[in-house]
Amino acid sequence: MTLEGSLETTGEDSRDAVLFVFTVTNDGDETVELRFSDACKADFIVADGDEEVWRFTDGRMFAQVLSSETIEPGTSTSYEAEWTDPEPGEYVARAELKAQDRTCEARIDVSIPS
Template sequence: MTLEGSLETTADGSRDAVMFVFTVTNAGEAAIELDFADACKAEFLVVDDGTEVWRFSEGRAFAQMLSSDRLDPGESTTYEAEWTDPESGEYTAVAKLRARERTCEATTTVAVSD
């Protein structure tokens, strides 16, 4: 069972906020169940030369509830996050699926200007 991930950002060159859209696609030939232990289905990180500068889950509480997403072959789902008031610079953004017993990750570069 193969999951493929892609990560897009919409910084639009401003320091107001950066939106992250993490798309997870079932690239296999059988349906996949993604099981989650809480309401945080994906983690988003922003890294500057190996140093973490922002983490979506930092300082947040998530409802402890079991849930699942089913992906049929070729089907995709998206998870989103917002980084508010980022510092200007060029960063590496990383998105990681938080499903139990499934892994999927994607990275991209994001530039924030004054």
């Protein structure tokens, strides 16, 4: 089982919001079942060096419901989050899969103009 993650952004130049799209791809030969303990399937974190400046899950509540998602070999699933009103600067964004027994993450540099 091999999960590969990629993270893309849109809207960096508008300064109103940045949309993150985290894509998880099953690069293996077998079907992967992802099990989740709540409605949050991925988290997104933006950091300036060692300082965390934004986290998608901060201040949010998620339904406590067990769910699962299946990813066939060679296919992908995506998760999105929006960072509103970002401050100008250079950041590193990270996305993490929140599945119970599988890990996958991706990173990308983000530049917000002044």
